[in-house]
Amino acid sequence: MKPILADLHNHSNFCDGRDTPEQMAEAAFKMGFTDLGFSGHSHAEFDLPCSVRDVSGYLAAVHSLQEEYAGRMNIYCGVEQDFCAPVDDRSAYDYLIGAVHYFHSRADDIYYPVDSSAEELAACISEMFAGQPYQMIRRFYENSTENVLKYRPDLVGHFDLIVKNNADGRFFDEDDKRYRYSAIEALEACLELAPVFELNMGGIYRRYRETPYPATFLLKELLHRGGRIALSADAHATEALAFRFTDAKELLRDIGFKSIWVWHNGAFVEQGLN
Numbered sequence: 001m002k003p004i005l006a007d008l009h010n011h012s013n014f015c016d017g018r019d020t021p022e023q024m025a026e027a028a029f030k031m032g033f034t035d036l037g038f039s040g041h042s043h044a045e046f047d048l049p050c051s052v053r054d055v056s057g058y059l060a061a062v063h064s065l066q067e068e069y070a071g072r073m074n075i076y077c078g079v080e081q082d083f084c085a086p087v088d089d090r091s092a093y094d095y096l097i098g099a100v101h102y103f104h105s106r107a108d109d110i111y112y113p114v115d116s117s118a119e120e121l122a123a124c125i126s127e128m129f130a131g132q133p134y135q136m137i138r139r140f141y142e143n144s145t146e147n148v149l150k151y152r153p154d155l156v157g158h159f160d161l162i163v164k165n166n167a168d169g170r171f172f173d174e175d176d177k178r179y180r181y182s183a184i185e186a187l188e189a190c191l192e193l194a195p196v197f198e199l200n201m202g203g204i205y206r207r208y209r210e211t212p213y214p215a216t217f218l219l220k221e222l223l224h225r226g227g228r229i230a231l232s233a234d235a236h237a238t239e240a241l242a243f244r245f246t247d248a249k250e251l252l253r254d255i256g257f258k259s260i261w262v263w264h265n266g267a268f269v270e271q272g273l274n
């Protein structure tokens with residue numbers, strides 16, 4: 001039997017990915033994937049360039065690949081749902097990744113991206129949070145908590161994405177107790193529902209960060225509180241599939257994890273980290 005190689009977090013050209021679902025599936029199959037999930041960004045009118053524009057086309061394309069690869073590789077049709085853009089029909093998807101990519105300023109109906117450019121994050125801090133970065137941090141983690149409590153995602157996506165443009169500490173200090181308190185408090189609240197958190201390698205692939213999401217101090221909290229981790233490449237192109245999964249496992253082993261969780265035959269199963 002082939003060893004399980006699985007990843008639920010992959011994009012295609014139906015949203016902001018480069019390659020077609022067919023190209024992604026073909027490359028994954030060649031790499032020995034047993035379980036490949038597509039997680040197109042949930043359709044959002046405020047995010048037309050990056051979210052899935054043609055939802056029915058996306059579902060049809062992934063379902064057709066599911067049939068084509070039946071018996072050789074499991075393919076799933078999932079969604080990476082943004083907190084601000086819940087899907088109309090969750091039952092259309094095999095699983096849901098919960099993510100927070102935007103702040104919505106209700107006062108002026110503006111959506112500020114968390115993970116776009118440093119300039120946009122700077123605008124968010126100054127315009128929406130009166131120049132107070134730790135107020136923004138608090139809101140981000142409050143939204144992250146509400147996202148998990150409200151939507152019960154199968155996988156919690158890039159839990160600390162807010163650090164993406166902060167690699168040099170230019171907006172806030174990730175060691176500051178205000179930052180850590182907000183993050184840990186949210187993590188604790190989410191853990192009560194025992195979701196699986198992803199170790200997301202996407203920020204490293206795209207050279208924004210040198211470490212995965214979430215940060216090591218959060219992974220340690222997860223370990224101590226019995227949290228479960230799955231590996232995600234957040235691949236937007238074929239060459240990013242299963243990006244640095246070997247390094248990711250080594251990092252988790254170093255922190256003290258004994259196992260990860262892999263999506264196999266439609267559910268998470270435990271896999272030893274030996």
Ligand SMILES: [Zn+2]
Nearest residue numbers: 080099157158
């Ligand atoms: Zn995302």
Ligand SMILES: [Zn+2]
Nearest residue numbers: 009011080234
């Ligand atoms: Zn993603």
